[in-house]
Amino acid sequence: EWYIHTPALDMPNSFRVSSIAFGFIAMLGMVLIYAGRTVRKTDLALAVVLVAAIAGACWALSPQLMKLGTANIGIFLIGFVAVCLVxxxxxxxxxxxxxxxxxxxxxxxxxxxxxxxxDEGMSSLVLVSVPLFVLLGCVLDVTGMGKAIVDFLASLLGHIKAGMSYVLLGSLFIVSGISGSKVSDMATVAPALFPEMKRRGHKPREMVALLATGAAMADTVPPSIVLIVLGAVAGVSIAGLFQAGFVVAMVLLAVLLVMARWKARNEDMHGARRAPMRMVGRFLLVAAPALVLPFIIRSAVGEGVATATEVSTVAVVYALFVGHVLYGGIGLRRFY
Structure with a gap:
């Protein structure tokens, strides 16, 4: 790679490829530090010896394994993977x-x-949008922009039967249209809604099930990391995938809303009151800067104005700026 120079900066390509080696070393260092803090030394030594023994056995049996041909696919790509998963x-x-x-x-x-x-995977410009959308989800969670959306929907629908379930599903749908991180989406929605849902008689397992199915429903809402990776690997139009995924998510959302209403037929509505329109308007005003983001992302990618990578970059900058100006921002320590 030293003899290959990048066309733009005319620098050796080895500087770029060296990031792979640095990543391996950094991850190995983090694993060793974490293992040293959380695992007993005897267990760690036993694990190292066991892995070394398996590697040595495979190396010694390598000539025999080569004679097995395609049977090695089952041994390594199924057997080894299954053992590692367990x-x-x-x-x-x-x-x-x-x-x-x-x-x-x-x-x-x-x-x-x-x-x-x-190296080829790292060179894909489209896949750069994946960590950027994940970062966007973290920014929404930390700045409180996601919670502002939840508060607005709760003030609008919280007083009706199954209203909190509607708010949960609607919040996941909207927030997933901004973020690429389902963990951040669920972390934003669940703490704000679960206490009130529990007070109304929802069982914990039902709330968790609704949250999980809602997150699965929102997995095709643009910008979906799954759709971005699929488009990058298969060479399919990401804009087309976004449009198709949005339709699928809408159908799933409608089905889940009907199911939520049926499950909430015996919901305890004691103490649930309609929020004054002035309060709803106030929540809408607070949530408006965050509600704009999904429309910007979908329209920009769907209309071909910008690529997923460009949109994700603009969205992160927008969220950081708006979050700092209107929502209190992120402290330097938290940002680090």
Whole structure:
């Protein structure tokens, strides 16, 4: 890579590729620090010995494994992945470990191919939008912009039967149209609504089920990370996927709203009062800067004005600015 120079900056490409090695070292360092703090030394040593023994056995049996041919796919890409999943290894690393072991112990393909594929994936401009949309979700959660949307919907619909369920589903639908992080979406919605839903007689398992199904419903709401990755890998128009995903999400939302109304037929509405229109207007005014974001994102990508990466960058800058000016901002320590 040292002999290849980037066209724009005319610098050796090895500087860019070195980020992969730095990432490996940084992740390994974080894992060791975390393991040293949370795991007993004997358990850690036993795990290292066990992994080394498995790697040594695979290396010793490599000639025999190569003779098995396609059977190694089941051994490494199914067996190893399943064992890693049971052991609690993150799913991305499970498939990575299985693929690397398959190439290293049962084929003559150089393992450097993995590095090349990783470099190719990092070079995709579209995939840059994925961490940016996740960052956008974190900004919404920290600044309180997501909570402002929840408060507005609660003041508008909270007094009717199944109103809090409607608010939960509607909030997930709207917030998912801004954020790319379902964890941030649920962390924004659940604390604001669960206490009132519990007071009205909703069972905890029903609330969690509604939250989970609502998050699954909102997974196709643009900007959906799943749709962005699918479009980048399959070469499909992301704008077209966004439009199709929005229709699917609308259908799922309608079905969930009907189910929520049926489940809430015996809901205790004692003490639930309609919010004054002045209060609703006040909540709308506070939430308006956040409510604008999903329309900006969908219209910009859908109309071809900007790519998903460009829209995600603009949305993050907008959220940081509006969150700082109108919602109190993020402290330097929290931002770090």
């Amino acid at each position: 052991a609690g290894v993150p799913i991305a690393f499970c498939f990575g470990i299985g693929a690397v072991c398959y190439l290293a112990f049962s084929t003559h393909v150089p393992v450097t191919v993995v590095i090349g594929r990783m």
